[in-house]
Amino acid sequence: MIEHPAHGQRQSLEADAHLDAGLTVRQATMADLAVVVELRLALLREHSGNPIYRRLRHDAPARASRLFAAQLRSPNEVIFLAESHGTPVGILRCIASAGLPLLFPARHGYISSVYVVPSARRHGVLRALFTMAIDWCRARGLREARLHNAVENETANAVWDALGFRVVEHLRVCHLS
DSSP states (O other), X not given: OEEOOOTTOOOOOOOOTTOOTTEEEEEOOGGGHHHHXXXXXXXXXXXXXXXXXXXXXXXXXXXXHHHHHHHHXXXXXXXXXXXXXXXXXXXXXXXXXXXXXXXXXXXXXXXXXXXXXXXXXXXXXXXXXXXXXXXXXXXXXXXXXXXXXXXXXXXXXXXXXHTTOEEOOOOOOOOOO
């Protein structure tokens, strides 16, 4: 689990000088379902060496279509699409999530399913998606953001560190026979 800095700590999220002038980020709609499925499955396939993500089901596209359609309709979450000159290049999902009942905060933002196509990396796409997610969280009164990322992804670890997240717990898996 990775946690973003707590209330009061605002980080500059201005776009990098490398930001593509043709980059736009918008909320995905049901009309974008096929693109959402494509990008989110690309994320899973990219991490096919991960002990969890390598277990992609054979019917994943059909399941994904149903699941992501429900997510697009949910009032408690948003999927942002980044496009460069009209071509989809990135995705990020953000959820207004309930916290643990005995701990503060009662609610937090949960960022998931973050993916930027390889050819668009290092051009400000993730920063633009992240900025939209943080703005969405703040608009809902959420003062903390959390996320999980693949432990072996050194680039993602460095990026999330640079965006102000810190590791606060580890997810462990034990296969039971």
